[in-house]
Amino acid sequence: MSWCMVRLEEANKMLNxxxxxxxxxxxxxxxxxxxxxxxxxxxxxxxxxxxxxxxLDLLHAPDGSRCVFLTASGTGxxxxxxxxxxxxxxxVAVVNGGSFGQxxxxxxxxxxHEVDEVRLGFGKQITREALESCVGDxxxxxxxxxxxxxxxxxxxxxxxxxxxxxxxxxLLVDAVSAFIADELDMEQLGADVVLxxxxxxxxxxxxxxxxALSSAAQERVDSNPEVCRYLSLKEALSNASRxxxxxxxxxxxxxxxxxxxxxxxxxxxxxERREIRSRAFAVRESLSSTSxxxxxxxPSNAVSAFYCSExxxxxxxxxxxxxxxxxxxxxxxxxxxxxxxxxxxxxxxEEQNAVLVSALKQMSADGLF
Numbered sequence: 344m345s346w347c348m349v350r351l352e353e354a355n356k357m358l359n360x361x362x363x364x365x366x367x368x369x370x371x372x373x374x375x376x377x378x379x380x381x382x383x384x385x386x387x388x389x390x391x392x393x394x395x396x397x398x399l400d401l402l403h404a405p406d407g408s409r410c411v412f413l414t415a416s417g418t419g420x421x422x423x424x425x426x427x428x429x430x431x432x433x434x435v436a437v438v439n440g441g442s443f444g445q446x447x448x449x450x451x452x453x454x455x456h457e458v459d460e461v462r463l464g465f466g467k468q469i470t471r472e473a474l475e476s477c478v479g480d481x482x483x484x485x486x487x488x489x490x491x492x493x494x495x496x497x498x499x500x501x502x503x504x505x506x507x508x509x510x511x512x513x514l515l516v517d518a519v520s521a522f523i524a525d526e527l528d529m530e531q532l533g534a535d536v537v538l539x540x541x542x543x544x545x546x547x548x549x550x551x552x553x554x555a556l557s558s559a560a561q562e563r564v565d566s567n568p569e570v571c572r573y574l575s576l577k578e579a580l581s582n583a584s585r586x587x588x589x590x591x592x593x594x595x596x597x598x599x600x601x602x603x604x605x606x607x608x609x610x611x612x613x614x615e616r617r618e619i620r621s622r623a624f625a626v627r628e629s630l631s632s633t634s635x636x637x638x639x640x641x642p643s644n645a646v647s648a649f650y651c652s653e654x655x656x657x658x659x660x661x662x663x664x665x666x667x668x669x670x671x672x673x674x675x676x677x678x679x680x681x682x683x684x685x686x687x688x689x690x691x692x693e694e695q696n697a698v699l700v701s702a703l704k705q706m707s708a709d710g711l712f
Contacts, residue, residue, distance in 0.1 A: 358669040363543040365689025370602040379594040388586030397604040403528040407558035411579035417519035417540035420552035427576040434481040441493035466494040466638035484513040490521035495648035496639035504532040524645035535560040547599040623687040629700045648684045656683040667702040
């Protein structure tokens with residue numbers, strides 16, 4: 344057996360407490376082990392249409408909404424929305440409280456949009472005052488990462504929604520890591536776009552993103568010039584009406600999503616959210632008496648980000664991997680030594696979460712925090 348195969352076998356034995364990709368349930372793994380079928384068939388169209396209906400239902404999307412599936416990461420969906428939903432040269436606002444907010448800023452500027460940044464401290468909650476002071480009168484669309492995954496912060500979406508409604512601003516929401524883990528009602532928020540990915544709350548393998556568009560967002564797409572073929576939402580919407588995609592999709596991942604959505608629909612999304620919330624609570628409670636401190640003022644159920652007063656975040660992540668056989672999630676950039684994250688999404692059993700809590704307590708007893 345080659346060294347590479349040995350290392351892959353070792354990786355398959357690891358417990359994964361990152362924020363994506365995550366551990367997958369049996370219904371996903373059983374699909375992943377099968378050959379991918381040919382997809383230009385009525386049977387595959389039925390799968391795509393069934394997934395669209397299920398996603399729109401789980402998102403509480405308003406009447407007339409459509410959902411498309413892109414063979415791309417969440418960032419691909421973010422860029423598709425920037426290119427095809429925003430009007431050429433549109434003046435937009437972006438809530439920027441971390442690396443994913445910055446990604447929206449960068450994408451908007453790359454594609455020629457003037458951007459009013461609502462800059463927030465790392466882990467700090469949005470306020471009406473911040474929106475009023477940063478968003479100019481010329482702004483007609485606001486983009487926000489509902490959950491700023493780099494800090495673990497869940498933004499006050501009702502507040503953002505109320506602000507956008509009061510100003511007649513289109514609301515475009517990245518819910519890649521928030522979907523399933525946190526409450527999300529597209530119609531209640533008045534969101535014109537919600538996007539997510541296959542590899543986080545859905546607990547499927549990475550490679551497919553999902554974009555839900557209201558009627559108003561579809562009208563924007565239809566009236567805009569097409570600037571990219573592969574990520575074209577106009578092409579995606581045209582093909583989605585018959586349950587197809589314009590290009591070869593990630594067929595196996597689409598089948599995984601279908602299996603997963605059926606499982607969620609049977610059990611109820613609220614039940615799954617309660618499980619995620621319970622796992623997050625157990626981890627946070629176990630660390631409450633240590634020197635670690637939560638970064639986010641209002642943490643998402645999906646992830647807990649912790650400040651390390653000893654500036655040893657990398658050591659904690661390495662110790663978890665090498666001594667306890669589990670992946671935790673490092674932060675990058677300037678906070679690489681100060682912050683690490685623990686994910687609560689994916690297929691994590693009570694027993695596995697207990698193993699995580701036990702390892703964290705032992706690392707604390709060993710003086711790491």
